Amino acid sequence: xxxxxxxxxxxxxxxxxxxxxxxxxxxxxxxxxxxxxxxxxxxxxxxxxxxxxxxxxxxxxxxxxxxxxxxxxxxxxxxxxxxxxxxxxxxxxxxxxxxxxxxxxxxxxxxxxxxxxxxxxxxxxxxxxxxxxxxxxxxxxxxxxxxxxxxxxxxxxxxxxxxxxxxxxxxxxxxxxxxxxxxxxxxxxxxxxxxxxxxxxxxxxxxxxxxxxxxxxxxxxxxxxxx
Numbered sequence: 478x479x480x481x482x483x484x485x486x487x488x489x490x491x492x493x494x495x496x497x498x499x500x501x502x503x504x505x506x507x508x509x510x511x512x513x514x515x516x517x518x519x520x521x522x523x524x525x526x527x528x529x530x531x532x533x534x535x536x537x538x539x540x541x542x543x544x545x546x547x548x549x550x551x552x553x554x555x556x557x558x559x560x561x562x563x564x565x566x567x568x569x570x571x572x573x574x575x576x577x578x579x580x581x582x583x584x585x586x587x588x589x590x591x592x593x594x595x596x597x598x599x600x601x602x603x604x605x606x607x608x609x610x611x612x613x614x615x616x617x618x619x620x621x622x623x624x625x626x627x628x629x630x631x632x633x634x635x636x637x638x639x640x641x642x643x644x645x646x647x648x649x650x651x652x653x654x655x656x657x658x659x660x661x662x663x664x665x666x667x668x669x670x671x672x673x674x675x676x677x678x679x680x681x682x683x684x685x686x687x688x689x690x691x692x693x694x695x696x697x698x699x700x701x702x703x704x
Contacts, residue, residue: 481576483511483567483598485555485590486520487533488660492671493620494580495540495653496645496680496693502541503648510537511570513555513563513594515547522662529661536656546570555593563597568604575612583619583637583696587628595619602699617699623670623679639694642687650680650691 480501482490490498490510498508515533517523524532537545548566550558571579581598582591598617605613621627621637629636645653654673657664667674677691684692 478506478578479574479576480506480508480578480580481511481571481574482508483513483570483579483581483594483601485513485582485588485594486517486552487512487515487529488536488657488663489582489591489622490542491536491540491653491656491660492622492676493582494693494695495656496649496691497580497643497695498540498542499649499652500643500645502543507543507574508541509544509546509570509574509576510542511546511548511567513548513550513566514552514590515549517552519552520662524661532660536659539652539656539659544574546573550590553589555590558593560593560597560600563593564600567597567601571601571604571614572608572611577612577615578618579614579616580618580620580695583621583626583629585629585631585634585636586622586625587630588622588625591622591625599698613701614699615701616697618695619698620693620695621679623676627670637696639683639686639696641695641697642683642689642692643695644684644689644692645680646690649693650677653680 584595680691
């Protein structure tokens with residue numbers, strides 16, 4: 478099975494579904510990652526280009542990611558980018574990876590780039606309706622990203638409402654934390670949402686909601702089942 482994670486920035490993939498990625502790849506599934514703003518030029522505490530690329534490579538290797546697709550869209554300026562260009566970039570990755578399940582940001586995220594990534598992804602998954610040779614997408618899931626999804630202040634948009642829980646267990650949580658720790662300047666001290674304590678606590682909370690051990694929560698936006 479081919480899975481695709483579409484995110485705005487390096488580290489979003491680990492924050493949102495790092496444990497899920499590790500569990501999927503450890504079972505022999507192929508997971509590819511598409512990062513639309515690979516350079517994150519305005520990130521606070523951003524390391525040098527070579528350090529950032531090294532950190533990203535190390536994080537994805539820990540999670541067992543098959544291939545990285547990195548865009549060059551401007552950081553925190555996706556609202557100034559052609560929606561069509563974002564969609565077409567994601568479509569090209571879907572076509573190449575032949576992904577059947579896609580994970581992306583929730584549209585209520587406070588971060589501007591997360592919002593536009595989600596909107597573009599929603600449009601891109603329809604590609605199979607226009608190209609018969611592209612496998613149909615079976616599911617689209619929204620993920621939660623610490624320090625972004627939890628800041629859904631716009632009450633006119635439905636907030637993240639998890640309805641799918643994926644058990645990642647201690648091994649998946651450890652890999653998630655190891656991947657995040659590979660990024661210089663990303664992790665913070667508690668009580669910041671991107672602290673080890675907060676990430677571990679959220680995984681425990683999502684697990685307790687669903688009768689699991691440690692878990693990552695998703696909101697299923699689309700699911701296509703053929704019986």
